[in-house]
Each structure stands twice: as structure tokens, then as C-alpha cells.
Amino acid sequence: MKIYKLLFLLPFFLIVGNAAAQVTDYELGSSLFNRYTQQTGLFDLSDPNAVNIKVAVWGFVRYPGKYIVPSYTTVSDLLSYAGGPSDAAELEELKLYRVYEDGKQELINVNFSDIMWNDKLNSKFNRAPNLEAGDILVVTGSPRLYTRDQVTLWVTILSALISLSILVLNIVRN
Numbered sequence: 035m036k037i038y039k040l041l042f043l044l045p046f047f048l049i050v051g052n053a054a055a056q057v058t059d060y061e062l063g064s065s066l067f068n069r070y071t072q073q074t075g076l077f078d079l080s081d082p083n084a085v086n087i088k089v090a091v092w093g094f095v096r097y098p099g100k101y102i103v104p105s106y107t108t109v110s111d112l113l114s115y116a117g118g119p120s121d122a123a124e125l126e127e128l129k130l131y132r133v134y135e136d137g138k139q140e141l142i143n144v145n146f147s148d149i150m151w152n153d154k155l156n157s158k159f160n161r162a163p164n165l166e167a168g169d170i171l172v173v174t175g176s177p178r179l180y181t182r183d184q185v186t187l188w189v190t191i192l193s194a195l196i197s198l199s200i201l202v203l204n205i206v207r208n
Contacts, residue, residue, distance in 0.1 A: 087102070
């Protein structure tokens with residue numbers, strides 16, 4: 035009977051133990067429980083045999099959020115993990131925010147062509163930085179209105195005006 039009580043309490047101890055764990059930007063190996071990507075904003079793509087870091091991707095990508103990735107991950111890999119840039123992204127202006135342990139902050143502007151042709155660039159002028167723990171990659175852009183969006187907007191306005199005019203006519207007749 036006692037074994038059933040222990041089995042019943044085991045999930046509780048696992049949850050409390052994970053909640054009380056210290057949050058860091060580094061992980062050794064990966065968790066045995068979170069091996070699949072979830073649509074929750076936290077994506078675990080860690081390698082069990084490597085040092086893993088926590089980074090974030092925000093802006094005009096398909097899956098923005100926080101990622102747990104191996105330390106050897108490149109910026110282009112991270113963009114791929116995030117589902118790639120959306121059609122409204124401006125790939126000439128990727129921004130990498132980095133905060134150092136002493137509180138110093140750095141903003142690194144990255145061009146997507148520098149990332150794609152990183153091996154062809156002269157090592158002296160390498161513009162594609164390596165990712166570090168706690169980095170935030172921001173893919174800038176601006177929303178674009180396509181013809182379909184403009185037609186939808188005008189049809190919505192027109193239908194609202196027609197409904198309002200029918201309402202006014204019904205009130206005036208009565």
C-alpha cells in the first residue's frame with residue numbers, strides 16, 4: 035500500500051524539484067523529459083552531449099520565442115530553428131543584443147548575406163558573430179499590406195456603411 039502512495043507522490047516531487055531549480059543560461063546535456071519542440075514559446079533543441087545555451091529570437095520569424103540550443107549553433111541555424119524569416123522581414127538589419135556579465139550591453143548589426151556567405155568572408159572582417167548565452171536575435175521588418183488585405187479592409191468598411199444606412203432607413207420609416 036505504501037508503494038502506491040509513493041508512486042502517487044512521485045510526479046509532485048518531480049514538478050516541485052524542477053520549479054525550485056536555478057535558471058541559468060547554460061545547460062550541460064539536455065533534459066530527458068522535454069525532448070520535443072512545443073508551440074509554447076520555449077523550444078528545446080538541445081544536444082545531450084554538448085553545452086547548451088539559452089537564446090531568444092524575436093521579430094518577424096515564424097516561431098519567435100526562447101530556444102535552448104547547443105553552443106555551436108550559428109545565427110543561420112537559429113533562424114532556421116525559428117521557422118525562417120517572414121516575408122515582411124528586413125534581412126539587411128538583423129540585430130543581436132548581447133549583455134555581458136559585468137552589465138555591459140552590446141548591439142551587433144548583422145546582414146543576412148554576411149551570414150549566408152560567412153565562409154567566403156575574410157576572417158579579418160568576419161561579420162557573422164557566434165552566439166553566446168543570453169543573446170537575443172531580433173529580426174526587424176515592417177508589416178506589409180497586400181492587395182488582398184486592402185480589398186478586405188475596404189469591403190469591411192463598405193459593409194459597415196451599408197448596415198448603418200439600412201439601420202437609419204428603418205428608424206426613419208418607423
